[in-house]
Amino acid sequence: MTPGTTLEERAEHLLQTWGESLLSLQVREPIHGLHGGLLCPACARVHGRCLDAIRPFLSLARSTGEERWIRAAIDVFEWAEARVSTADGSWVNEIDGDWSGITVFSAITLGEALRHHADLLPPATAAAWRQRLAAAVGFIDHTFTLTTGNINYPASAPAALALGAQLCGRPEWLPRAHEFAQAVLERHVSPKGFVWGEGNKTGPSARGVFAVDLGYNIEETLPNLALYAELVGDNQILTMVADGYRAHLPFLLPDGGWDAGWATRQFKWTWWGSRTSDGCLPGLAAIAGRVPACAAALDAVLHGLEKSTHAGLLHPGLHHARRGFPVCCHHTFCHAKGLAALLDRPQPLPSTGPQPLEADGVSAYPDLGVTRLRHGPWRASFSTADIGYGGSYPPTGGSCTLLWHDAVGPLLTASMIDYQLIEPANMEAAHREADRYPLTPEIVLRHGASTWRSVRDTQATLTVDPDGAGVITRARLVDAELCNPPAGPVHAISHWRLTHNSMTLEVALQGPAGLEAEVSVPVIAAGDAAGVATTAGARIAVAGRSIDLAAEPSDNAEMPLDGRVFNHVPGFEAIPWRCRIRPDRPVRLRLTVI
Numbered sequence: 226m227t228p229g230t231t232l233e234e235r236a237e238h239l240l241q242t243w244g245e246s247l248l249s250l251q252v253r254e255p256i257h258g259l260h261g262g263l264l265c266p267a268c269a270r271v272h273g274r275c276l277d278a279i280r281p282f283l284s285l286a287r288s289t290g291e292e293r294w295i296r297a298a299i300d301v302f303e304w305a306e307a308r309v310s311t312a313d314g315s316w317v318n319e320i321d322g323d324w325s326g327i328t329v330f331s332a333i334t335l336g337e338a339l340r341h342h343a344d345l346l347p348p349a350t351a352a353a354w355r356q357r358l359a360a361a362v363g364f365i366d367h368t369f370t371l372t373t374g375n376i377n378y379p380a381s382a383p384a385a386l387a388l389g390a391q392l393c394g395r396p397e398w399l400p401r402a403h404e405f406a407q408a409v410l411e412r413h414v415s416p417k418g419f420v421w422g423e424g425n426k427t428g429p430s431a432r433g434v435f436a437v438d439l440g441y442n443i444e445e446t447l448p449n450l451a452l453y454a455e456l457v458g459d460n461q462i463l464t465m466v467a468d469g470y471r472a473h474l475p476f477l478l479p480d481g482g483w484d485a486g487w488a489t490r491q492f493k494w495t496w497w498g499s500r501t502s503d504g505c506l507p508g509l510a511a512i513a514g515r516v517p518a519c520a521a522a523l524d525a526v527l528h529g530l531e532k533s534t535h536a537g538l539l540h541p542g543l544h545h546a547r548r549g550f551p552v553c554c555h556h557t558f559c560h561a562k563g564l565a566a567l568l569d570r571p572q573p574l575p576s577t578g579p580q581p582l583e584a585d586g587v588s589a590y591p592d593l594g595v596t597r598l599r600h601g602p603w604r605a606s607f608s609t610a611d612i613g614y615g616g617s618y619p620p621t622g623g624s625c626t627l628l629w630h631d632a633v634g635p636l637l638t639a640s641m642i643d644y645q646l647i648e649p650a651n652m653e654a655a656h657r658e659a660d661r662y663p664l665t666p667e668i669v670l671r672h673g674a675s676t677w678r679s680v681r682d683t684q685a686t687l688t689v690d691p692d693g694a695g696v697i698t699r700a701r702l703v704d705a706e707l708c709n710p711p712a713g714p715v716h717a718i719s720h721w722r723l724t725h726n727s728m729t730l731e732v733a734l735q736g737p738a739g740l741e742a743e744v745s746v747p748v749i750a751a752g753d754a755a756g757v758a759t760t761a762g763a764r765i766a767v768a769g770r771s772i773d774l775a776a777e778p779s780d781n782a783e784m785p786l787d788g789r790v791f792n793h794v795p796g797f798e799a800i801p802w803r804c805r806i807r808p809d810r811p812v813r814l815r816l817t818v819i
């Protein structure tokens with residue numbers, strides 16, 4: 226099969242590609258406890274949530290008429306019954322885990338599989354699956370509250386409850402569904418329209434910043450609220466979802482990636498979203514008839530998934546595959562659900578022409594602690610947020626969390642401050658230092674094993690240039706406990722400036738005389754992007770253009786062109802551009818697109 230030209234044909238082709246790969250990972254050995262599971266090549270385990278594959282498998286059975294997909298769906302369902310299903314009606318996240326909140330997503334998957342494809346199953350199987358769905362929705366009804374898990378859990382409960390009500394003949398679950406949806410609408414939407422509660426659910430931080438995670442919002446919370454609204458005809462919630470996507474879409478990039486490095490759960494962030502969620506295609510499709518920008522976004526998002534697919538599986542980030550890592554199939558079976566949901570909708574999907582480009586200007590998001598600049602071909606974002614997730618913080622301190630050029634794509638991006646396995650079962654280990662290199666631009670002071678870093682400062686300030694083409698940030702260099710170096714406070718003043726074809730960064734250091742810190746600005750460039758040294762720095766070939774890197778004073782800088790560093794969040798390789806700085810010796814870096 227070759228890729229088609231319509232969105233629906235492309236989605237079907239991608240689903241077939243992913244489906245064949247997932248099928249090849251399905252254990253067919255007659256070994257109790259393994260048979261039917263999807264064996265992950267990266268994690269060398271069967272992920273507890275591989276039950277998600279039932280929906281894409283049945284969608285493929287529908288489109289191809291092939292019996293093998295029905296068998297695959299039944300086998301993976303039975304694996305889940307044997308290994309992650311519990312007596313109280315829940316499913317647990319992993320065979321060795323006890324987190325059962327994910328029952329809400331498994332129930333939605335099972336409910337949607339039955340709603341669209343029950344006729345493909347043997348009648349006895351369909352009846353057994355309905356019974357299992359009733360047990361799961363009963364568990365949600367008895368145990369879920371607004372404080373269950375992060376906000377994407379209670380925000381998804383309405384869809385699960387409504388599916389249970391419709392498919393299991395339990396209308397008493399509908400008022401509960403309505404309660405959850407109303408509670409999210411009334412208590413968990415920020416002033417700028419972002420659902421919050423991915424982390425702190427009690428309210429904003431001291432700076433007025435809410436715990437917002439773009440990835441979970443667009444890929445789980447909003448799609449599942451849209452599903453609920455469509456199931457019961459709740460126009461108020463559908464309007465809320467439409468407003469939510471309007472709020473988030475300025476962060477969508479033309480290549481289908483998302484400017485989300487500032488988000489509270491960015492530790493699960495790949496360029497296109499989150500590993501354990503469904504993707505934003507179903508939510509965008511539900512709103513596409515109302516919001517033309519959502520219809521237009523379908524193409525970019527699908528393109529991003531296509532571009533991140535290698536050897537039949539969805540990879541986390543654009544450079545992950547060329548780095549040679551095995552890939553976790555969790556990305557694929559979760560996002561295959563999203564493709565199936567897209568293809569299960571009435572066809573053709575709403576479409577629209579090209580949308581107007583965002584005009585130059587500054588967008589301030591006080592409720593996110595984020596400032597975005599659009600200037601000519603550039604997009605840039607900066608974070609001064611003071612909110613984290615558990616003990617982990619996304620980069621802040623006025624750091625640049627994205628620099629994008631329309632002709633080249635991403636040039637700078639945020640990673641985690643330090644690569645940590647916040648959710649070990651849902652993240653990749655990075656054994657080599659070069660594979661967990663911090664990608665967020667920052668100023669770092671080192672002494673022995675201790676570091677004081679600008680990206681940790683939750684009290685940084687940011688001022689926008691009067692013409693809107695730059696920002697000045699002032700950050701304190703602090704350790705993990707937000708304390709100063711022993712010799713006293715050190716501040717970095719950074720002036721980011723965009724012109725038509727270049728970005729300049731001027732950094733001055735304020736602190737005790739004699740100290741020497743480092744300005745780190747890793748520039749995204751795949752390992753096969755050719756680079757040569759120049760008198761002022763280096764020239765790299767990216768996307769058919771040349772990128773000039775220059776530093777003043779040049780003898781302070783290094784930009785090794787042999788080999789690349791990498792970070793799994795968000796899956797990019799980069800040239801580790803570094804420059805030494807002292808209080809009496811400011812530095813100026815210039816990145817020019819030619």
Ligand SMILES: [Zn+2]
Pocket residue numbers: 265266267268269272552553554555
């Ligand atoms: Zn895996």
